[in-house]
Structures are given as C-alpha cells and as structure tokens.
Amino acid sequence: MQKDRQEDILSLLGARDGASVGELSKLLGVSEVTIRSDLSGLAQAGLVRRTRGGARPLGLSERPLEETSKQHAAVKRRIGAAAAARVRDGQTIFLDVGSTTTEIARHLSPSLRGVTVVTSGLNIALELERLPGLHIVVTGGSLRRLQHSLVAPYALELLSRIRADTLFLGCNGLDARHGVTNANFDEAEVKAKMAEYAREVVVVADPSKIGQVARAHILPAARVAALMTGRQANPEQLQALSALIPDILTV
Template sequence: MTQQQRLNVVLDLVSERGSVSIAEVSDVLGVSTATVRRDLNTLAEQRLVTRTHGGASALGSGYELPLQYKIARQADAKVAIARAVADLIQPGQSVGLNGGTTTSEVARMLGRSERLHPDGDSPGVTIVTNALNIAYEMSVREHIKIVVTGGVPRRQSYELIGPLVANSLQDFSMDLAVLGVDGLSAAFGATTLHEGEAEASREIAAVARRVVIAADSTKLGRSTFARICPLAGIDTLVTDQPVAPDFAAELANAGVEVIVADAGK
C-alpha cells in the first residue's frame, strides 16, 4: 500500500469515527506505529486532521477534503456511474459538467467513447465546464470541443466560481447538465459544501434542457451546506445502488427518473 492509499484510509477512518488512535490505525493498515505517526503528522501539516495525544481527530463535519484525497473513494461506483451517464449522451450534443471526482470520470468516459467519435459529417461532443482539471484532460481529445467558463479557481476542487461563471454562460443552451454533488436529500435537494460551487452549478443547470445528478450511494439521503437545486429541478439521478424505498418515493413524486448503474459491465 502506497502512502497516498494509507492517507486515504486514515481520512476515511477519521471521517467515520471522529477520532482514531495510533494503535487503531496500525491494526487496520497492518503497518508499524512509527509509520502511522508519520502519516498522521503529514495529514496534520496539511490541515486535514487535528493531531491529538496518541492519535488524530476530525477538523469538523463541514471541512472539505482537497480533490486529490477524494479520487480513490468509491472508485468502482464512480466509473459505473460515469459509464451510465455517457450512455445518455448522443453525438453532437453539448454537456455541462461541474467539478468533482464523479464528473471527472464522466468526462474521461466521454473522451474514451468510440460511439461519440465523429463519423463523416457527424460532430463529436461539446463539454462546457467550470472545472480546470476536466478542461485540461479533455483538451487533447480531438472529438471533444471544450468550452471553459470564466471565474476564479478554488484550490480545493479546481472549480471556477464567481459572477464570471454566469456571465460566460448567458448566451449558451446545452442539452444536458451533469452535476456531481456532496449530498442529495428530499428536504434540501442537491447540495454541496461550498456556496460558490453551488451557485456555479446552478448557473450550469439553468442553461441546460435536462439536469442529471451523478451521485454514488454515499451521497444519498444526506445534505450539506449549500443548495444547488430542489428535487423538482432534477430530471435524472444516476447512482450505483438501489435507492431506499422512502427516498425513491420522494424522487418519483418530484418527477426524477432513477438509473442504477451496472457495476458489472
């Protein structure tokens, strides 16, 4: 196991339990206590955990991890979701993507899709995004036209935020907006941790004819700080596990189509 993988496991443990001891982490990872101390010190130096006597604790429930520490989480689920989302997109369509690990996987799936490659006069796909990492990765794909919104980047997520996002989108009309979220609940709809990112996602959704939420099962039934849109503003949810009956009923009442991705593909 690499150090990056160990750090991800430690962050998951701290998130689940609130605090961990060096001995607990050592048992879970199967490494020495000296290695655990070094890993905890690394995370504390990056202000991802609070170092305590004999262990570490979470900084707070609202703290957002940088994107690079989220990449390994729910990786198989996100790939399956991305594949199902790509199946919804046709050659020649325009797609809005916000930032995040799931939408990054969607972009990669579109970039690899032979079905979406231009055939004769058939165009490829246009991606409109406020995520710098997505724009960078897709810029080398000949069949993908990349349009990047204006805005000021957030280091945590590589997303552009602020009034320039809306200004650059005002003359666009897109077929789909595919949005990653931090939470999706009946009471608050689609939510994220940062108000600036929520506003940027709303602006992307506002110029799309169809809004698709791409969210793994860990995001369902929970809400975070900033609302993107209510359930009624969503057309389709693509997730990786069957939805709990009560929440499924709420989604149906709001007119949200649910697609459960097949991880076995």
C-alpha cells in the same frame, strides 16, 4: 468579504475538526470580535456548533478532489460510463466539477462528433484534450484549488450566454426535502447557473451522497430530470426521491 471569510472559517474548522476564536483570529488576520460575530452567524445558519471559546463544524465539509476520487471509486466509474453513454453527437453539455463527473469525461466516446463541453473544472478540460470531436469551453473565473474548479464572477457571465442540452451535475448531498446541495457556496452558485441554462439536469452521485444535506442549496429535487447513483444507495431515500425525479438509475 464576510462571505469569503466565513467560508475560510468553515474550511479551517473542517480541517481541524474545530478551532478556538483566538486561533481563527490569528489565522485570518481579523479581530476576535469579528470572528465571534461570524461564528454566531454560522451557528444560526446551522453550519457550526459553538463550543467553549470556539466552534466545531456541522454537516458535510469539503475535501480535496484527489481524496474524494479514491472513495467509492468503482461505483463512480460505473456512473461515469452510464452517464457518458447518454451524450450524442451535436449536443452541448455542461460538465460540472467533481470526482464522479471526472469519470464521465474519462468515459466519453472518441467517436463523438460536434459535441461542445462547457466545464468549470480544469482537470476535466485536460481529460477531454484527447478527444478530437469535442469542442471544449472552460468557464474562466477564480481558481478553487481543492476541486481544481473555477468560480465567480467570470464563470457566471459566460454561462449566461450558453444554452445546453444537458447538465451533468455533481453534489455533496441529494435529499427529497432539501434538494441538491453542495459544501461550497461559490461552487453552488456556478452549479445553479448551469442548471438554469440547461434543458435537463442529470445528477450523478455516489450512494454516500443520497439522503445527505450540505450547506449550500443548488436546486430542488423536482428540477432533476434523472439521477444516476449506485445500487448501495439507501432504498428509503431513493423511494422518497422517486416521487420527484422521473428517471432514477442505479448501477
């Protein structure tokens, strides 16, 4: 309950670039004492900055998929095409939610046969309906409207029963020290579970994500088998990541 409420607080703060204790109390239907306690916890975690009578967000905030899809669209298409080319007949893949992973779905070859795609993204499942050679599995769970994604508890139960060849993983940040991170805690939990049951993890991230750190940790950079990003990515950040990730492709 507290975790859900704190995520709601972070979403509200991100949307408004800050809010007062009184505003948050009315919007969430809880006491100001409860809001102050939550804000203290979020401030200690480095996720918000307390202001006079309220708080402002720190770090990366989450935005709707329709909005993020328009940003770095060309490089996301190139990443999607390059990632899709890695998929072979007979494989089982986890396809994560997000705008870049959606481009992977759009670029998968119609000639693929015997491929099973397991995804927590409703929009991705709809994109894949056109491909007759694919078996599509949707994880189930509770709907997150911003990303059209499904999260715990049922998603985790299904994922624990599947072993995938590859996870194509999206993120809000990739940093050599902090690893792969995400803006939403519930989605990060699903992403981490996918990584646990995949033989290899391929991170697909536009250049703006390289060197960034979001609030929810997914896995260390050393657990990533390959990174696919754009040529505009910060070269110093890529150099640091190259010591941990054996295969880095810029497109």
